[in-house]
Amino acid sequence: MRWFETPDFNFIKAHKIGYVISGILLLAAIIGIFTKGLQYGIDFKGGKEFTLEFDEPIEVVELRSALTESLGSTPVVKRFGSPRDILIRTDDERDITTVQNAILGAVEQSFEGNQANVIKTDIVGARFAEDLKRGALNAIIFALIVIFIYIFIRFKNWTFSAGAVAALFHDVLIVVGVFTIFGEIAPFSMQIDQSIIAAFLTIVGYSLNDTVVVFDRIRENSLLYKTMDYDEMINKSLNDTLSRTVITSVTTLFVVTVLFIFGGEVLKGFSFALMLGVIIGTYSSLFVASAMVVELRRWRKEAS
Template sequence: MEILQNIKYDFMGKRKIALVISTILIIISLASLFTRGLNFGLDFTGGTVVVVNFANPAEVAEVRNRLEASGLNNIVVKNFGGSKDVEITVPPQHEEQSEDNLSGNDEAKLSNEMLEVLQELDSSARITKADFVGSQVGDELVEQGSLALLYAIIGILIYVTIRFEWRFSLGSIAALVHDVIITAGVFSIWQVEFDLTVLAALLAVIGYSLNDTIVVFDRIRENFRKGRKKSTEEVINTSIGQTLSRTVITSFTTMLVLIALFYFGGALIHGFAFALIVGVIVGTYSSIFVASTTTLALGISREDLIPVEKEGADLDHIP
C-alpha cells in the first residue's frame, strides 16, 4: 500500500460530481422508502416463525401451496440453512392477533396445525423451532430503534463539536445521515428483510463511518496548523491523501470478513452482513467526499481551529 502513501489527488475538485452522485442515490433511496417501504421482519411486524425439518429435501413451493390451501395468508417460506429445513413466517392472520391476544397455547395450536398439514406432505416433518412476537412488541421496537439512531446522531454531534468545531460536527452528521439513508434504501429497493440484526448493523455503520471521518478530521486539523500558506482545499486534499492508505486497508480487511459472513454465516446473520457490506462501501465514500465537502462548504478555515493569540499575551507574566 506504499503507493497510497501521501497520494496527491484533487478530491475536493471532484466534489460537485460526488454531490450529484450522492443526491441521486439519496433521492432513489427516499423514493423507494416512501413508496415501497422496508420489508420488516417478524421482530417488527409480529407473528410466528416456525422451522420445520424434513428427512428429504423439501420443495419450498409445495410447502407454501399446502399451507396457503389450509387458510394461512401472506406467509413467507424459504430454506433455512439447508434444503431439508424450511423456515415459515406467518404474520398475524386476524385482528385479535394484532392486538397481542395470542397466548402460548394459541401459538402451540398454530404450530401443531401447520405440522399436521406438512406431515400430510411428508410424514417425516417435525418442528425444530417456533417463535412468536406480538405486534405491540414490534411497534415498540420500531420506536426504540428509531430513538437509538436519533440519540446516536445527537451524541456524535455533541462529541465532534467539543473535539473539533461545529462545522466538522455538521460535516460528520451529513455523512452519517447520507450512509443510513442509502443503506436503508438498498434494503427497500431489493426488499431484503429488515429485522433487529439489520438495525444493529445500521448502528455499527454509524460507528464505522464516524471512525473514518474522525481520522480524516484529525489530519485536517494537524495540517491546518502546519501549512499556513495552503488553501483550505489544498489542506483537505492533502489530509485525505495521507489517510487514504489507512482507509483502504481498513475497508478491505473489513470487507473480507463481511463477505465470509454473508456467504457462510447462515440465514440468521445474512441481513446483518449485507447491511454492513453496503454500509462500509458507502461509509468509506462518505468519509472521503461527503463529510469533508460539507465542512468545506460551511467555510472552515485555519482560523477556526487555531485560537488567535491576544496582543501582548507574551507579557502577561510580567507583574
C-alpha cells in the same frame, strides 16, 4: 498499492462529482421509501412465535426450507438453547392453531422419525411491534445526537460535527433505500428487523471511525500548515489518510463478504447491509464529511 504510497488525488475538485452521486442515491432512496414503504420483518410488524422441542437435533436451514413451502413465506428459524429446541417466527395471518398445525405437518412430512413438541406459543402484537420500531428509531437518533456532541467536544468546531452526522445520515439512508427498493427481488430476505437495525448501528460506528481519522489529520495539518490554503490543506489530509482508509475498508469488506457467502441464510441480510455500509461509509468519509466541512466553513465565512 503504489498509488497509495504518495497519493495526490484532487478530492476537493471531485467533491462536485460526489454531490451528484450522493444526490442521485439519496433521491432514489427517498423515492423508494415513500413509494414502496419500508419492508419490516416480523419483529416490527407483528406475527406468531412458536418454540418447538425435537427428539433429536435438527438443521435450521433444512427446517426453514420445509416451513417456507408450508407457510408460503420464509419464517425466522433460530436455535433456542439446546440443539433440539427451535424458535420459529412467522407473519402468517391465519389463526395460531392453524399455523401450528401447518408447522407440525411440515415437520412430520419432512423429518419423519424426529417428532416435534410445541412447548410454547406466543403472538407478537402490533403494539409491541410499534414499540420496537419506536425504540429502534430512537436508538439511531440518539446515536447521531451523541456523535454530534462528541465530535463537537473533540474538535471544538460545529462544522466537523455537522459534516460527520451528515455523512452518517447519508450512509444509513442509502442502505435503507437499497433494502426498500430491492427487497422484493433479492434472492434473500432484506426485511428490516432487529439484526438489520444492529447492522445500521454498526455502519454508523464504522463510518464514524473512518471520518474521525480524517478529521484528526485535518486538525493536525491545520496546525502544521497554517499558511496553506484551507481547501488544499483538506485535500492533503485526505491524501495522507487514503492508504489507511483503503486498506481498512478492503480488509473489512473481505471479512464481511466471507460472512455473506458462508454465514447462512439468516445472516445474509445483516452481512449485505454491512457490505453496503463499508463501501458507502468509505466513500462518505472522503467525499461527504470533508465536503460538508469545506462548504460550511465557506458559508460561515461569507455570512460573517
